[in-house]
Amino acid sequence: MIINGVFIDDTYAEAFGMKATRIVITADNLTWARHAANAAFGFATSVIACGCEAAIECELSPADTPDGRPGVAGLLFAVSTKELAKQLERRVGQCVLTCPTTAVFAGCEGEESLPLGKNLRYFGDGWQMSKLIAGRRYWRIPVMDGEFLAEESTGLLRSVGGGNFLVLARSRGQALAACEAAVDAIARVPGAIAPFPGGVVRSGSKVGSKYKALPASTNDAFCPTLRGVAKTELTPDTDAVLEIVIDAVTDADMRVAMKAGMDAVCGIGAAGGIVRLSAGNYGGKLGQFHYRLREILA
Amino acid sequence: MTTLTLRSVPNGRVDMTGILPETLAGRRTEDIGKQIVHLAGSPLMLDDLFDVTPDETGMLVIRTDSDRLDYLGQGMRTGKLRIDGPAGHYAAQAMTGGEIDIRGDAGEGAANGMKGGLLRIRGNAGDWLGAALIGDRAGMAGGVVAVEGDVGDRLGDRMRRGLILVRGRAGDACGARLLAGTLVVAGGCGSQPGSGLRRGSLILGRRPESLPSSFNDSGRVDLSYLGLLHRHTESLLPGLLPATTHAYRYMGDLAFGGKGEILVLA
Numbered sequence: 001m002i003i004n005g006v007f008i009d010d011t012y013a014e015a016f017g018m019k020a021t022r023i024v025i026t027a028d029n030l031t032w033a034r035h036a037a038n039a040a041f042g043f044a045t046s047v048i049a050c051g052c053e054a055a056i057e058c059e060l061s062p063a064d065t066p067d068g069r070p071g072v073a074g075l076l077f078a079v080s081t082k083e084l085a086k087q088l089e090r091r092v093g094q095c096v097l098t099c100p101t102t103a104v105f106a107g108c109e110g111e112e113s114l115p116l117g118k119n120l121r122y123f124g125d126g127w128q129m130s131k132l133i134a135g136r137r138y139w140r141i142p143v144m145d146g147e148f149l150a151e152e153s154t155g156l157l158r159s160v161g162g163g164n165f166l167v168l169a170r171s172r173g174q175a176l177a178a179c180e181a182a183v184d185a186i187a188r189v190p191g192a193i194a195p196f197p198g199g200v201v202r203s204g205s206k207v208g209s210k211y212k213a214l215p216a217s218t219n220d221a222f223c224p225t226l227r228g229v230a231k232t233e234l235t236p237d238t239d240a241v242l243e244i245v246i247d248a249v250t251d252a253d254m255r256v257a258m259k260a261g262m263d264a265v266c267g268i269g270a271a272g273g274i275v276r277l278s279a280g281n282y283g284g285k286l287g288q289f290h291y292r293l294r295e296i297l298a
Numbered sequence: 299m300t301t302l303t304l305r306s307v308p309n310g311r312v313d314m315t316g317i318l319p320e321t322l323a324g325r326r327t328e329d330i331g332k333q334i335v336h337l338a339g340s341p342l343m344l345d346d347l348f349d350v351t352p353d354e355t356g357m358l359v360i361r362t363d364s365d366r367l368d369y370l371g372q373g374m375r376t377g378k379l380r381i382d383g384p385a386g387h388y389a390a391q392a393m394t395g396g397e398i399d400i401r402g403d404a405g406e407g408a409a410n411g412m413k414g415g416l417l418r419i420r421g422n423a424g425d426w427l428g429a430a431l432i433g434d435r436a437g438m439a440g441g442v443v444a445v446e447g448d449v450g451d452r453l454g455d456r457m458r459r460g461l462i463l464v465r466g467r468a469g470d471a472c473g474a475r476l477l478a479g480t481l482v483v484a485g486g487c488g489s490q491p492g493s494g495l496r497r498g499s500l501i502l503g504r505r506p507e508s509l510p511s512s513f514n515d516s517g518r519v520d521l522s523y524l525g526l527l528h529r530h531t532e533s534l535l536p537g538l539l540p541a542t543t544h545a546y547r548y549m550g551d552l553a554f555g556g557k558g559e560i561l562v563l564a
Contacts, residue, residue, distance in 0.1 A: 066526055066529065067522045067523075067525035067526040068526075069522065069525060101522075127557070129497065130478075131523060132440075133461070133530050140521070140523050146520045146521060146522075147522065149521075149523050149526065
């Protein structure tokens, strides 16, 4: 399959079932909601060492938030409910509770729930107040700028993490420009995030390493500097490869997000230096979800 | 479902216990007419007092010009009940679910021991709204009461949980002995509000005539919680609360732990 001069590899992205949640952070203005969200969802690129993968999903107008203030919605993904709960509490406690003027609310319903303000309330040292409004419990925790308002719990979602595609280009600049367009397109898809810095990964990994302590190491088959010595996947006209990793609330969201991203890359096409689109997988034995690139783009 | 129309003013108080949407649903008109109510303590059939008319409204409607019908909606669990006219005493007592719409005034003791559901009172309500059932240690324990008019004394006495909204004015000792929950009174209240308040919030649209001396001034505060509450109350009583997050906070009752608050909207 070739689209606008870009060869689409006959391969698939291998993704995993993950646990996720959505939270809404509001503040007196969008700047401070973003400060809290950027801190809470920072250092959340990969579950390998961050504990979770997280990012801002979208910005919300006052009409769309529970307390009528501007805010942002963010998604967090982890490999287990226990780890997700731990990361959520730690990140909201250290980055949202601490941030001036903010409040935090559940952004989704789920069959199960995760503690949000349920344990953070103890920061109030006995001065915290509980409020039950329309069947939902909130905690008012006194802080130095007034009160931190936190909904007691948020929903747990069964989701998909690790969807990806690789952009192979004639130069690093061209690969990056295409990826920026892809990330912009993915940002417009509800229920999907690209958790890496700017949504783009340069250090794609393979499973295993020559060093026993490392579970993963550099994906040498896609490293242009190793073309002469390693078993390479690159053709001589490819000088740089960048990856987009996507986490999504549902399988359908993942497909929409991958298509949006790849369509944006193909829109730039061979004229913009794009050579191929490929994807990362582990032989199909580790992940429950397989996203065939040609099927999604068909 | 069914419309019950009171034929004439009864010569005593009528105990309407058991006349609920859930008990009358699916029953024939003749059976409904044979339902027993009590007039001044003596049993008689429903159709001795009311015209019983089946209809397609999906709710039980009681049309009355008299305020002598007591215990309307008592113990109601589900469905919709509309009172076209005034309700007597103890309406919605121990209600746990469903919706009651009183298109008139309500007597005393409405929503006593209420645990869930929604009670709307389009007129005024008497004393002890949302308070405890006689002999109980705690009052209303859940649900929402929305009153368009004024209410009497001891609003929400010993209330444990839930939300009471009043567009008009409340009498004396509003929120007295409140254990928890939220009272919103837009039109101000009489003397000694929140006396004996343990936890919970008493939110007033106007400064009260006097505050108990056991409340301490905590100054002017900015609470995002008020924005959340404003959004919720707009769906129940539009325009009840101004879109402000600023209030003057008085914490107390310090003789009972001091964990409660009176918020006077700024």
